Amino acid sequence: MSKTKTTLKKKKEEKTGMVKIYIMGQAYDVPETLTIMKAMEYAGYKFTRGSGCRAGFCGACSTVYRKEGDFRIYTALACQTIVEAGMVLTQLPFVPADKPEYDINSLTPSANTILRYFPEVARCLSCNACSKVCPQEIKVMDYVQYCLQGQISKAAEESFDCVSCGLCAIRCPAEIPQYHVAQLARRLHGKYLMKTPDYLDIRIKEIKEDKYKEGFKEMMALSKEKLEEKYKNRDRESN
Amino acid sequence: MMKLKGGYTEEMRKSIDNVNKTRSKRIGEVFDHMTMKERDDVLKNYHPDYKADGKRAIAYGENKSDIVPVEVADILESYPIFNPDDIDLSQIDYDVSILIIGGGGAGTSAAIWANYSGVPVDEILVSNKLRHGDANTVMAQGGIQIADRPEDSPLIHYLDAVGGGHFDNIPELAKALVNDAPDILRWHKDLGVMYDLDEDGNFMVLSGGGTSRSRMHSAKDYTGLEIFRVIRDEFRGLDIPSLEFTPAIELLTDETGRVAGAVLYHLETKQYFVVKAKTTIMSTGGFGRLHVSGFPTTNHYGATMDGVLMSYRAGAKLRNLESTQFHPTGAAYPEQIVGLLITEKVRGLGAQVLGNNGEQICYPLEPRDVEASAVIKCCTSTENFIETPTGMRGVWLDSPLIEEIRGKGTIVNNLSAMDRMFQRFGIDLTVDPILIYPSLHYQNGGVLHDELCHSSVSGLLIAGEVSGGVHGKNRLMGNSLLEINVFGRRAGIEAAKEIKNAKPGKLSLDHIKKSISVIDSLGLKKKRYGPMILPEYRSDIVRDRLVQLYESTD
Numbered sequence: 001m002s003k004t005k006t007t008l009k010k011k012k013e014e015k016t017g018m019v020k021i022y023i024m025g026q027a028y029d030v031p032e033t034l035t036i037m038k039a040m041e042y043a044g045y046k047f048t049r050g051s052g053c054r055a056g057f058c059g060a061c062s063t064v065y066r067k068e069g070d071f072r073i074y075t076a077l078a079c080q081t082i083v084e085a086g087m088v089l090t091q092l093p094f095v096p097a098d099k100p101e102y103d104i105n106s107l108t109p110s111a112n113t114i115l116r117y118f119p120e121v122a123r124c125l126s127c128n129a130c131s132k133v134c135p136q137e138i139k140v141m142d143y144v145q146y147c148l149q150g151q152i153s154k155a156a157e158e159s160f161d162c163v164s165c166g167l168c169a170i171r172c173p174a175e176i177p178q179y180h181v182a183q184l185a186r187r188l189h190g191k192y193l194m195k196t197p198d199y200l201d202i203r204i205k206e207i208k209e210d211k212y213k214e215g216f217k218e219m220m221a222l223s224k225e226k227l228e229e230k231y232k233n234r235d236r237e238s239n
Numbered sequence: 240m241m242k243l244k245g246g247y248t249e250e251m252r253k254s255i256d257n258v259n260k261t262r263s264k265r266i267g268e269v270f271d272h273m274t275m276k277e278r279d280d281v282l283k284n285y286h287p288d289y290k291a292d293g294k295r296a297i298a299y300g301e302n303k304s305d306i307v308p309v310e311v312a313d314i315l316e317s318y319p320i321f322n323p324d325d326i327d328l329s330q331i332d333y334d335v336s337i338l339i340i341g342g343g344g345a346g347t348s349a350a351i352w353a354n355y356s357g358v359p360v361d362e363i364l365v366s367n368k369l370r371h372g373d374a375n376t377v378m379a380q381g382g383i384q385i386a387d388r389p390e391d392s393p394l395i396h397y398l399d400a401v402g403g404g405h406f407d408n409i410p411e412l413a414k415a416l417v418n419d420a421p422d423i424l425r426w427h428k429d430l431g432v433m434y435d436l437d438e439d440g441n442f443m444v445l446s447g448g449g450t451s452r453s454r455m456h457s458a459k460d461y462t463g464l465e466i467f468r469v470i471r472d473e474f475r476g477l478d479i480p481s482l483e484f485t486p487a488i489e490l491l492t493d494e495t496g497r498v499a500g501a502v503l504y505h506l507e508t509k510q511y512f513v514v515k516a517k518t519t520i521m522s523t524g525g526f527g528r529l530h531v532s533g534f535p536t537t538n539h540y541g542a543t544m545d546g547v548l549m550s551y552r553a554g555a556k557l558r559n560l561e562s563t564q565f566h567p568t569g570a571a572y573p574e575q576i577v578g579l580l581i582t583e584k585v586r587g588l589g590a591q592v593l594g595n596n597g598e599q600i601c602y603p604l605e606p607r608d609v610e611a612s613a614v615i616k617c618c619t620s621t622e623n624f625i626e627t628p629t630g631m632r633g634v635w636l637d638s639p640l641i642e643e644i645r646g647k648g649t650i651v652n653n654l655s656a657m658d659r660m661f662q663r664f665g666i667d668l669t670v671d672p673i674l675i676y677p678s679l680h681y682q683n684g685g686v687l688h689d690e691l692c693h694s695s696v697s698g699l700l701i702a703g704e705v706s707g708g709v710h711g712k713n714r715l716m717g718n719s720l721l722e723i724n725v726f727g728r729r730a731g732i733e734a735a736k737e738i739k740n741a742k743p744g745k746l747s748l749d750h751i752k753k754s755i756s757v758i759d760s761l762g763l764k765k766k767r768y769g770p771m772i773l774p775e776y777r778s779d780i781v782r783d784r785l786v787q788l789y790e791s792t793d
Contacts, residue, residue: 043781056656189431190430
């Protein structure tokens, strides 16, 4: 690691509240209030990879880091984590994990379906490395086990908050692409195991049969004043 | 570092005491809706759209003299980012039937529906600026409006949408939006989207700002993410070709002025690709990263208005760009998340908006522009605001009230993204309120199109946030997740029809050469370049020392 700091010439008032971090081994002083992502931008990195929604939803900025004097590897979303002095940062640009192709219409919600497309699920060692790295704190190993047991709904619900960052797949010694497995489980659950209330198809039929045609014709012919009047006087359902 | 208790400073804690004291009294307390006159007043006095400074007229083109935010005008009056003479159009890298620019919700739906409509996958190409799905779509939290319940109807949905849009929506577009909605829900259910159900097996629904029925269908507070990851999974299952980190940097036209494809640019290898297409669908999303009026934004890193600019240079008409949506509830504290979205669903579930004194400042579910104006008013013309250690002002959103009304566990079950975001910064929103201030959220206007998605230029279809006309001057919550699906689907189906007769001529960048000479003639003081592609966030310490290197490539 380079001991020479990259020179970031600072104005005087910015001197306090700075911390030293390392990006790809190079030292930088950055404001202590920034997230990892903003700290790297402060240091001069303009992201192409590794920055997406910047709000914790897209999984583009999964990152690993170490801290000075600590042997552990930490994982996080760079946009949702504040920098700390002595962080040694890098970026994780891409997770190469295969996603098999399937037609959701020809499947059944069962363990066999999961195993047909992801036979490696059977190799799960129950080491729990996946759950430990998940920045969303999902019990990844648990949902993999639910899949094996054919408990598709439980797997879907446990994995629901997944942002597909792929950190689980990187750490898995059994080479399972957990986040792709979870996607299949959720689609099976959403399509085959969750109900659809009857009123949806009734409404679709009504629209197809032009039930609202006259109503639209009338409303669209109204003057702005008349339409505003109608809007003002519309009844409101309480929440 | 400052000493914090449960994530807040001592000073902020004093105000939180006020909130705690009034909470039991406020259960069931309904603040009056504003009258139309009150709405008008608060908008005119406090909404950034209605302020003359920060706006100016567009200097050239189809919408010359339209008044828009200066940030928008600056982009429209920028120079192209490459010299059109440097592009070799004789070598075509991709010759396809349908080019889709932008793989968010609208573009991905368009690709799928084009294929469902009979276009083979190898005749479709999707260009993504970053990864497939790096888009505002996945950040939409609260829900999607669908008038499917017996108590509701497409007519009521229509009335809510045009009233919210200040009666400036294009009626045919608003009608298409609400009429297709139940079909979209059926499609999503068939694909396996996990919409929330209540204990009776009905869809769980809530109100949104400005809706007169409970119409907001959700998937916890990851609604956009859940919808998108399912349609992307479908897209990948169909094996539709898609390029990542390869945005369009300009459209191509033929000798008749018809759009005939685009020039793409690989952000990592820096090479360009010439794409010839019979039909081009523009679905690039919005403009949050322009930080209009200096506001922070809820938007994605790539939301830089590229599609509006490229379409405008090709001669397309724009609409409603005078209006910008500021989401009433962006995070105002802690500093690391300032501007990030606090979903409207928090208010849909019962949270009230409170001043420093712990009392309500307005009805919590006014249309977004009205609600945002009420918050700005409280923070700029009264003393009833809360100030953060960095000097940012905000008002409280009383999240603990939700569980007082709906029971313990409501927040973690319905707002797990919000819960997680605040936990990461030491704040428990089941115990303490959260501080909010409006944040730049949505491009209400954009490229004009008709109900079959045709822009005013032939060969160019439009879908999603890049478009203008669907929402008038203000979009209601839940109508954008709907819009990208409705018009994405329509664009895909329409493109599949259009390619049967389309015969684009010789590829050219003449419209770009023309744009350059028009911009030259404006005599602008500052030379700008667009599309922006990605916003600039490097510190000025670094930016002051940047240099462009020359390169010999032969």
